Amino acid sequence: MPPCRQETWGYRGVHARPSDGFSAETQFREMCLGLGTFDTAHEAARAYDAAAWRIQWSHRDINFPNVPTRERAQELVPPPQLITDEDHRDNRRWEHRLRITEMDEEAMALWRQCFPHDIINKHEFYMQRRAEREKRRAERAA
Secondary structure (H helix, E strand, O other): OOOOOOOOOOOOOOEEEEOOOEEEEEEEEOEEEEEEEEHHHHHHHHHHHHHHHHHHHHHHHHOOOOOOHHHHHHOOOOOOOEEEEHHHHHHHHHHHHHHHHHHHHHHHHHHHOOHHHHHHHHHHHHHHHHHHHHHHHHHHHH
């Protein structure tokens, strides 16, 4: 029996990735579950079916209805790593922080190139503060 032909790549829950791969994802209890990235659309469809078996969907909601049991579906594809919307949000937050840090470092490098005297003044400033602090400590001790 041929697989159900639906959506862009002919399989339910399969989408093309910009990196020439295919991703499988499904909706479950108002959550988007990413099932991973695969080399072929067929592998991604198998992952989708294995997840559908785990969620206990009906046979008409899977790509290969001729797979007779859940165990057989799991044999065809290793258990997927589920990626939730919360994971995506956390990842976006970390990427945003990383971009800010990179921009900060670039700005500091440019500043050091354009204003090297500020770096010297910075060292002098901290040496002066250290001297003042030591002077205050000596006065307290006396």
